Amino acid sequence: MLELDELTVKYRIAGGEVPAVRGVSLSVPAGEALGLAGESGSGKSSVALALLRLLPRSADVGGRVLLDGEDVLSMKWGRLRAVRWSSASIVFQGAQHGLNPVRRIGDQIAEPLLVHKLASGAVADRRVQELLSQVGLPAWRARSYPHELSGGQRQRVMIAMALACEPQLIIADEPTTALDLMVQAQVLTLIRRLIADHGISLLMISHDLSVLADVCDRLAVMYAGRLVEVGPSSGEFRHPYSQALAAAFPTVGDPASRLAPRGLAGDPPDPQQLPGGCAFHPRCPVALETCATSDVQLRASGAGRTAACVLVGE
Amino acid sequence: MTADTTTAVEALEERPARHGLPRYAATKAGGALLSIAMVIVATFFLFRLLPGDPVRALAQGRNMTPEQLDLERARLGLDKPIPEQFLHFLQQTLSFDLGTSYEYKRPVVDLIGERIGSTLLLTGTALVMAVSLGLWQGARAGWKPGSRFDKVSTAVSLVLWSVPTFWLGLLLLMVFAAGIGPIPGIFPTRGSSSVDKPDGFAGVLDVAQHMVLPCLTLVAVVYAQYLLVMRSSVIDEVGQDYITTARAKGLRDDDVRRRHAVPNALLPTVTLVFMRIGFVVGGAVTVEAIFSWPGLGQLFYEAIRVPDFTLMQGTFLLITVSVIVMNTLADVVYHVLDPRVRSA
Amino acid sequence: MSTVAWVRRKRAAGRFWTDFRKQRAGVAGLVILAAAVVLALIAPLFIDAGVTNVVSGTGAKLAPPSPADPLGTDESGRSVLLMIWWGSRTSLLIGFLAALLSMVIGTVLGIAAGHFRGWVGAVILRITDWFLVLPSLVTALVLAAILGGSTATIIVAIGVTSWPSTARLIRAQTLAVEARPYIERSLALGAGHWHITTRHVLPNVAPLLLASTTLEVASAIVTESTLAFLGVSANKTSWGTMLRGSYDWGAATAGAWWYILVPGLCIVTVVMAFTLCGRALETVLNPRLRTRAHA
Numbered sequence: 001m002l003e004l005d006e007l008t009v010k011y012r013i014a015g016g017e018v019p020a021v022r023g024v025s026l027s028v029p030a031g032e033a034l035g036l037a038g039e040s041g042s043g044k045s046s047v048a049l050a051l052l053r054l055l056p057r058s059a060d061v062g063g064r065v066l067l068d069g070e071d072v073l074s075m076k077w078g079r080l081r082a083v084r085w086s087s088a089s090i091v092f093q094g095a096q097h098g099l100n101p102v103r104r105i106g107d108q109i110a111e112p113l114l115v116h117k118l119a120s121g122a123v124a125d126r127r128v129q130e131l132l133s134q135v136g137l138p139a140w141r142a143r144s145y146p147h148e149l150s151g152g153q154r155q156r157v158m159i160a161m162a163l164a165c166e167p168q169l170i171i172a173d174e175p176t177t178a179l180d181l182m183v184q185a186q187v188l189t190l191i192r193r194l195i196a197d198h199g200i201s202l203l204m205i206s207h208d209l210s211v212l213a214d215v216c217d218r219l220a221v222m223y224a225g226r227l228v229e230v231g232p233s234s235g236e237f238r239h240p241y242s243q244a245l246a247a248a249f250p251t252v253g254d255p256a257s258r259l260a261p262r263g264l265a266g267d268p269p270d271p272q273q274l275p276g277g278c279a280f281h282p283r284c285p286v287a288l289e290t291c292a293t294s295d296v297q298l299r300a301s302g303a304g305r306t307a308a309c310v311l312v313g314e
Numbered sequence: 315m316t317a318d319t320t321t322a323v324e325a326l327e328e329r330p331a332r333h334g335l336p337r338y339a340a341t342k343a344g345g346a347l348l349s350i351a352m353v354i355v356a357t358f359f360l361f362r363l364l365p366g367d368p369v370r371a372l373a374q375g376r377n378m379t380p381e382q383l384d385l386e387r388a389r390l391g392l393d394k395p396i397p398e399q400f401l402h403f404l405q406q407t408l409s410f411d412l413g414t415s416y417e418y419k420r421p422v423v424d425l426i427g428e429r430i431g432s433t434l435l436l437t438g439t440a441l442v443m444a445v446s447l448g449l450w451q452g453a454r455a456g457w458k459p460g461s462r463f464d465k466v467s468t469a470v471s472l473v474l475w476s477v478p479t480f481w482l483g484l485l486l487l488m489v490f491a492a493g494i495g496p497i498p499g500i501f502p503t504r505g506s507s508s509v510d511k512p513d514g515f516a517g518v519l520d521v522a523q524h525m526v527l528p529c530l531t532l533v534a535v536v537y538a539q540y541l542l543v544m545r546s547s548v549i550d551e552v553g554q555d556y557i558t559t560a561r562a563k564g565l566r567d568d569d570v571r572r573r574h575a576v577p578n579a580l581l582p583t584v585t586l587v588f589m590r591i592g593f594v595v596g597g598a599v600t601v602e603a604i605f606s607w608p609g610l611g612q613l614f615y616e617a618i619r620v621p622d623f624t625l626m627q628g629t630f631l632l633i634t635v636s637v638i639v640m641n642t643l644a645d646v647v648y649h650v651l652d653p654r655v656r657s658a
Numbered sequence: 659m660s661t662v663a664w665v666r667r668k669r670a671a672g673r674f675w676t677d678f679r680k681q682r683a684g685v686a687g688l689v690i691l692a693a694a695v696v697l698a699l700i701a702p703l704f705i706d707a708g709v710t711n712v713v714s715g716t717g718a719k720l721a722p723p724s725p726a727d728p729l730g731t732d733e734s735g736r737s738v739l740l741m742i743w744w745g746s747r748t749s750l751l752i753g754f755l756a757a758l759l760s761m762v763i764g765t766v767l768g769i770a771a772g773h774f775r776g777w778v779g780a781v782i783l784r785i786t787d788w789f790l791v792l793p794s795l796v797t798a799l800v801l802a803a804i805l806g807g808s809t810a811t812i813i814v815a816i817g818v819t820s821w822p823s824t825a826r827l828i829r830a831q832t833l834a835v836e837a838r839p840y841i842e843r844s845l846a847l848g849a850g851h852w853h854i855t856t857r858h859v860l861p862n863v864a865p866l867l868l869a870s871t872t873l874e875v876a877s878a879i880v881t882e883s884t885l886a887f888l889g890v891s892a893n894k895t896s897w898g899t900m901l902r903g904s905y906d907w908g909a910a911t912a913g914a915w916w917y918i919l920v921p922g923l924c925i926v927t928v929v930m931a932f933t934l935c936g937r938a939l940e941t942v943l944n945p946r947l948r949t950r951a952h953a
Contacts, residue, residue: 052562054558081565083564084561084562084564085563085564089562090558090559092555092558092559097555097556098555098559099559100560100578101578101653101654102577102578102581102652102653103577111560111563111565112563112564115563115564115565116564145653147653158559161559349791352788360801360804361804472930473926473930476876476929476930477922478883478922478926479884480883480884480887480888480901481883481918481925481926484904484905484910484922485918487910488910488918491910589790589791591793592791592793592794592795592796593793593794593795596793596794596795596796599795599796600884600887600888614799618800618803618889619889626803630796630800633793633796634792634796637791637792637793638791641791
């Protein structure tokens with residue numbers, strides 16, 4: 001369904017460029033859910049926005065983004081607008097400002113239907129009711145304004161909105177980040193159910209690996225603009241960074257995990273001043289001398305898994 | 315808790331009641347009345363601040379005997395003690411009697427009544443034009459900051475903002491009314507209609523012709539402000555996620571701007587526009603003075619020149635109270651327009 | 659302790675200057691207004707007040723620019739060039755002083771409104787809002803007419819009508835500063851009103867104050883020239899008064915374009931210079947206004 005082929009994103013700023021994404025290739029087959037994990041600054045949000053060409057004009061995007069075989073990046077403007085939302089839609093953090101504050105929820109959910117001429121008037125209203133019930137909101141909520149809803153409810157609205165045109169792919173960018181844990185659990189359950197019911201592909205982006213492991217079949221980990229590992233969510237991580245990321249969250253109820261050393265020293269690198277060789281080596285607990293000079297590509301390392309580390313693979 | 319339980323719980327919730335508006339309007343009206351009361355008191359004391367007494371100021375440049383001065387003093391009630399004067403003033407003002415003009419020897423309210431129509435015509439037209447142009451251009455400029463349209467719009471606004479209203483009026487008078495070099499003067503230099511006062515449609519055209527230059531002057535200086543404010547409001551909105559969502563839905567760029575960015579940017583802009591209505595009033599006074607447009611502003615200006623303190627006091631009171639009322643109206647209207655404030 | 663604070667302040671000032679230098683419009687404005695101030699200050703070395711004396715007019719009346727009078731003459735034969743040079747002193751002086759007065763009142767009341775909670779702050783805020791609604795030009799006209807149009811009263815008239823917007827700005831800043839944790843600590847240690855406002859709030863508010871004052875001077879110059887034009891100023895030398903002269907003596911209809919154009923251009927140039935400079939200061943001091951590199 002979705003295939004990224006060496007996607008690159010560079011932002012032009014005064015005095016140079018910032019390479020936010022340095023060559024990402026992945027694929028999300030129909031009906032599958034892929035999680036994209038990484039810290040802030042890893043470039044994951046840039047990937048999400050690049051998929052539908054939603055980046056600002058100061059961004060240069062390279063590579064190919066194949067949506068059902070068509071390259072989004074070279075589409076004509078009219079075709080792009082037709083594809084947006086109807087083939088692939090986005091769920092942002094609705095808890096913040098993802099919804100227009102001065103328009104009613106129902107109007108915002110119905111908007112893509114009107115834009116893509118799929119429905120109007122009473123038919124559109126019925127569809128809105130249907131979508132609201134699918135996400136567990138009462139029908140009268142269509143007349144509400146965003147500020148009248150809680151964070152969790154707003155997130156459900158974003159999901160309902162994303163389903164409006166029955167897309168084949170949903171891109172969810174940090175959909176549960178600003179929510180309370182209980183509400184987070186509800187929303188994740190909802191997402192799982194909906195993509196299973198409708199057979200939609202999902203690309204979910206988050207810095208929280210446990211959230212991604214909950215919903216997605218496979219996980220990809222990004223660091224400094226590149227993928228460092230891709231593999232099934234049920235397996236163990238092989239790349240030192242992924243391992244550190246996974247270990248960063250303590251397991252509730254396991255006393256041993258509280259005392260075990262956690263977290264990584266240092267900060268993610270400045271994209272304009274990347275370390276030589278493997279970008280992770282300054283923070284890597286098992287770095288070798290060669291890591292400072294030789295860059296590593298993804299290589300096979302176990303069942304259906306690839307990782308970009310010298311120590312991994314045969 | 316499953317989604318179904320959530321739905322059940324929410325179905326039991328009551329829909330929020332909307333009862334904020336009457337209470338809000340009442341609060342604002344109360345505030346306005348307080349402000350107006352403060353204006354009345356302040357006006358009273360302001361006009362008695364004169365070093366010496368107002369009558370002496372009147373006497374400057376005129377030959378008046380001491381008896382005439384005393385007569386004038388008695389007429390203005392200045393020989394009475396201050397508390398008594400204040401009570402008298404209060405009584406007069408609240409019964410809509412603003413005294414008698416020294417210059418015209420007629421009740422101030424009559425003079426105001428005669429002139430107010432002209433001012434509303436000129437200022438109203440100018441405001442409509444300034445708001446429309448300023449908001450539209452500001453929205454387009456803010457939508458693509460740094461573009462050529464934006465740079466030109468901002469530059470023009472900054473220049474117009476720095477140009478004193480009266481100077482712009484002078485320039486327009488010079489170029490379009492009097493004519494310069496080979497260009498003939500095509501607009502009249504003063505008044506709101508020609509001496510012969512034509513009737514019917516010709517009369518309307520005549521007034522319109524007289525209104526062009528003063529209106530243009532007023533619009534030019536005022537619209538720059540609106541443009542700059544709208545522009546920055548739009549820039550603030552453009553960074554928000556819901557704009558990206560709208561784009562992602564496949565809307566055209568213009569539609570995203572018009573349906574999403576502009577309505578949100580309008581709210582703080584409208585508030586600011588109304589807060590600055592005092593500035594428009596000042597501009598109107600200046601423009602009416604230069605072009606001798608027979609409105610309230612020119613009446614006020616004349617009162618200052620003579621000086622006719624009763625007339626000055628009366629027009630000042632009216633102008634200030636109008637501004638307060640308009641501000642209050644704007645507050646209430648904003649409350650109605652912004653859904654976030656409405657149900658608060 | 660104080661040396662550390664001083665070194666930090668000097669370094670901050672250095673950083674500020676580097677940032678400001680990048681604002682080209684602001685630097686241009688600064689250069690122009692510095693030139694205007696210098697010209698105004700050195701004027702007495704070349705001319706004196708006598709230049710405005712009606713009888714001193716040597717040229718023909720309302721004569722166009724010529725080698726003798728490069729910017730033409732007015733209705734009394736006085737050289738427009740010399741008049742505007744001398745007049746710059748008045749316009750700039752009144753502009754500065756009026757802005758200063760407005761700033762002082764605005765800062766004191768703004769900090770008080772933000773600092774004092776309870777009814778004191780509420781009353782001050784109410785008064786500020788009330789003043790804010792008053793139409794400034796109309797009120798200034800009335801004040802000038804009543805108090806007489808001397809330089810001092812003009813300054814008062816402008817200062818008293820333009821302080822409210824500053825006060826609101828300063829109040830907002832005061833509230834923001836006082837919300838910071840070190841203020842709470844200061845209070846716990848027994849700091850009084852005076853200490854908190856002068857040692858903590860004022861230094862934090864000062865940069866914004868600088869930008870605001872600069873913009874205020876621009877506004878004051880426009881107001882002063884308008885007041886002079888409308889005839890409430892007793893001042894004989896201001897640019898506004900010159901334009902009044904051009905209006906009274908029918909320069910528009912007589913085609914004496916130099917008499918109308920020159921003083922007006924002076925006003926516009928100086929006002930724009932202050933405005934550009936002030937806006938640049940605002941941009942540098944308020945990081946939110948700077949253009950962002952990327953989302």
